[in-house]
Amino acid sequence: MRILIVDDSSVMRKIVTRGLRQAGFAIDEILEAGDGQQGLEVLSNQTVDLILSDWNMPNMDGLTFVREARKTIQTPIVMVTTEGGEGKVNEAIASGANGHIKKPFTPDTLKDTLGKYFA
Amino acid sequence: MSGPVPPEQQEPLAEALKTSLLDVLETMAWSAVKLSREEQHSNFMVRGEACGVMRVHGAVTGLIGLATSQYTGKELVSRIVGLSTDMLQPEDITDGLAELANLIGGGMKAKAGISGIHLDPPMAMVGQGILAEWKTEAMTRVITFEVGRDQLRLYANF
Numbered sequence: 001m002r003i004l005i006v007d008d009s010s011v012m013r014k015i016v017t018r019g020l021r022q023a024g025f026a027i028d029e030i031l032e033a034g035d036g037q038q039g040l041e042v043l044s045n046q047t048v049d050l051i052l053s054d055w056n057m058p059n060m061d062g063l064t065f066v067r068e069a070r071k072t073i074q075t076p077i078v079m080v081t082t083e084g085g086e087g088k089v090n091e092a093i094a095s096g097a098n099g100h101i102k103k104p105f106t107p108d109t110l111k112d113t114l115g116k117y118f119a
Numbered sequence: 120m121s122g123p124v125p126p127e128q129q130e131p132l133a134e135a136l137k138t139s140l141l142d143v144l145e146t147m148a149w150s151a152v153k154l155s156r157e158e159q160h161s162n163f164m165v166r167g168e169a170c171g172v173m174r175v176h177g178a179v180t181g182l183i184g185l186a187t188s189q190y191t192g193k194e195l196v197s198r199i200v201g202l203s204t205d206m207l208q209p210e211d212i213t214d215g216l217a218e219l220a221n222l223i224g225g226g227m228k229a230k231a232g233i234s235g236i237h238l239d240p241p242m243a244m245v246g247q248g249i250l251a252e253w254k255t256e257a258m259t260r261v262i263t264f265e266v267g268r269d270q271l272r273l274y275a276n277f
Contacts, residue, residue, distance in 0.1 A: 011200055011215040015147065018201040056240065082225020082238075102229070104146045104222050 001118060002047065004031045006039035006065060007054040007080070012103075016052055016080060022107035025118050036060030040068055048075055050117050052101075055081035055088070063095055070096035076117050080105070124179050124257070124277040132179065132231050133260050133275050139226025140185070140264070140273055143219065148198040155263040155270065163259045163276045164252045168192065169212065171220030171243045172251070175277070178235035182253055183224050184274035185216075189245060191269040192216055209245065216243035223273075 169192025
């Protein structure tokens with residue numbers, strides 16, 4: 001599995017990476033991007049199996065990133081964010097996101113939400 | 120609605136903030152945290168060596184802050200990212216403190232049950248003897264927690 005983590009915080013990218021490894025997922029490679037624009041650049045020349053994206057980011061936010069990505073790829077995209085309200089989650093799903101993980105999360109939360117993508 | 124928080128919402132907001140901090144530190148930093156004391160201050164003055172602050176607006180107007188020593192700030196960031204403290208770069212510490220503020224603020228938003236609360240991106244400061252003040256009209260609740268042998272202060276200005 002190749003995973004793309006899109007988050008403007010390098011610390012949060014490390015936290016997600018650590019959580020994925022602690023959840024026991026078989027991961028071949030983790031790619032990182034600091035905002036939605038960089039995420040699209042990564043996707044323009046690399047193939048990934050799963051995308052985890054923050055919501056609030058400079059340059060291009062997570063929602064715009066999802067909408068733009070959906071014009072060319074159908075890779076599962078899961079939002080990882082503090083934006084946990086029902087309205088926000090519905091907006092993300094309507095824009096093409098496949099799911100949502102609320103921060104803070106535990107490796108078990110990642111396992112429960114993302115397990116189906118690793119099956 | 121915007122502006123000063125009605126008195127009946129202040130207590131639930133402060134409780135949501137406290138619970139959020141405990142959740143975040145216990146879930147992501149595996150840190151045993153204990154509530155020590157609570158004080159009311161007439162200004163929003165953050166004092167420490169490792170500080171994070173974020174502005175709250177929308178349905179609630181105010182500021183959230185946290186402050187601790189550089190040692191504990193580094194230790195908390197080290198635990199949440201899973202790297203030893205000597206592997207952390209200075210920018211990891213500021214980024215980590217900002218993320219901690221973000222996580223705690225986000226948790227407060229979710230737990231408070233008040234719709235329309237917005238959080239600005241957080242800012243973080245690391246250095247010796249930081250003293251930073253924001254002029255506000257509201258009182259600030261300063262909630263002190265014990266983290267190991269150290270202290271972490273949470274500032275709630277609504």
